[in-house]
Amino acid sequence: MTATLTGLPALEHDEILRYSRHLIIPNVGMEGQRRLKAARVLLIGAGGLGSPLGLYLAAAGVGTLGIVDFDVVDATNLQRQILHGTKDVGRPKLASARDRIQDVNPHVNVELHETRLTSANALEILREYDVVIDGTDNFPTRYLTNDACVLLGKPNVYGSIFRFEGQASVFATADGPCYRCLFREPPPPGLVPSCAEGGVLGVLPGLIGTIQATEGIKLLLGIGETLVGRLLLVDALSMKFRTVKLRKDPDCPMCGTHEIRELIDYEQFCGILPDAAPDGGGGVPEITPSDLAAKLRRRDDFDLIDVREPYEQDIARIDGARLVPLGTLTEALGTLDSARDIVVHCRSGARSAKAVRQLQAAGFRRVWNLAGGILRWSDDVDPSVPKY
Ligand SMILES: [Zn+2]
Numbered sequence: 001m002t003a004t005l006t007g008l009p010a011l012e013h014d015e016i017l018r019y020s021r022h023l024i025i026p027n028v029g030m031e032g033q034r035r036l037k038a039a040r041v042l043l044i045g046a047g048g049l050g051s052p053l054g055l056y057l058a059a060a061g062v063g064t065l066g067i068v069d070f071d072v073v074d075a076t077n078l079q080r081q082i083l084h085g086t087k088d089v090g091r092p093k094l095a096s097a098r099d100r101i102q103d104v105n106p107h108v109n110v111e112l113h114e115t116r117l118t119s120a121n122a123l124e125i126l127r128e129y130d131v132v133i134d135g136t137d138n139f140p141t142r143y144l145t146n147d148a149c150v151l152l153g154k155p156n157v158y159g160s161i162f163r164f165e166g167q168a169s170v171f172a173t174a175d176g177p178c179y180r181c182l183f184r185e186p187p188p189p190g191l192v193p194s195c196a197e198g199g200v201l202g203v204l205p206g207l208i209g210t211i212q213a214t215e216g217i218k219l220l221l222g223i224g225e226t227l228v229g230r231l232l233l234v235d236a237l238s239m240k241f242r243t244v245k246l247r248k249d250p251d252c253p254m255c256g257t258h259e260i261r262e263l264i265d266y267e268q269f270c271g272i273l274p275d276a277a278p279d280g281g282g283g284v285p286e287i288t289p290s291d292l293a294a295k296l297r298r299r300d301d302f303d304l305i306d307v308r309e310p311y312e313q314d315i316a317r318i319d320g321a322r323l324v325p326l327g328t329l330t331e332a333l334g335t336l337d338s339a340r341d342i343v344v345h346c347r348s349g350a351r352s353a354k355a356v357r358q359l360q361a362a363g364f365r366r367v368w369n370l371a372g373g374i375l376r377w378s379d380d381v382d383p384s385v386p387k388y
Helices: 013-018 029-038 050-060 093-104 122-126 139-152 204-221 289-297 310-315 326-335 350-361 373-380
Strands: 040-044 064-068 109-113 131-134 156-162 165-171 230-235 240-245 302-306 341-345 367-370
Touching (some): 050 064, 050 093, 050 204, 064 093, 093 109, 122 139, 131 139, 131 204, 139 156, 156 204, 204 230, 289 373, 326 350, 341 350, 341 373, 350 367
Parallel strands (some): 040 064, 040 131, 064 109, 302 341, 341 367
Antiparallel strands (some): 156 165
């Protein structure tokens, strides 16, 4: 026993057998494995990135894994969220994650935080962990995680994915930059589509989450060169990996000037209006799918506009709808008749709410948003229309 092992938990015989391929790597060894056993890692999110993170960190023998999530497993998750199985659809992601992780490695202590991470609870939750891993898919939580990590002095292993592209870095270490050094301000709401809107290749979170897990383990073991001060950019389509240097910004309001001393309202910071409905459709005139169906049956004189993309109409459509993708709405204004009633729909009701606002701003008075979009149309009116 060397002095460095003092205070680290011992490994049982079955753990020594389980981790033998780690124990024979000189950089890990008994000491490293005992460090992993002593470690406490927090995963923000049990989704696409959280899946490989949870599986590999558990398999590697990280002693305590905390997971923050409040979502329920949905059928559309299964294409990439390999923590969850078909039998788990409808279950809380945390319950599903716990069962799967304990099957992978019963030695791991899983701590569940079934809540949305907020400014009110973030410091309290993150404080208890050595390394925080950001597996979120939205800007408010990403800035919240960054800021809480800077305030607490916890390393933040960052990852993000979209379609065929991903990024990873390590933020908020003592000498390295933070997420705000890279992105001072969030993009305007609606400019950057989410994976739910824009899609993501199913294996991409596997690639990026596995890179995050690797960085997390290196941080815990104190080995190698981590992504501190570097942003890894992955393009799966051309299969190119490159890193760009990141500098700590002395003017960064978080880690540079420290002018931000406490957590703020991140929804507001990211331009998300508090009065908007969860689907973003708040505040515009709406029509329910049943009322639209009645209108179509009566052969009312009105225009039904579909503001989704052409490839979405290939998946599911409402008969009689005219396709005008949201990005082309402005140029199509001249082809629309403001004297007629117009019903606008999209997938879930968020983009069509934006379209209704655009039309209202252009002087259209008789415009309605289809509440819940084609998804609710499928639920309430026509189950033969597939949901996606
Ligand atoms: Zn910074």
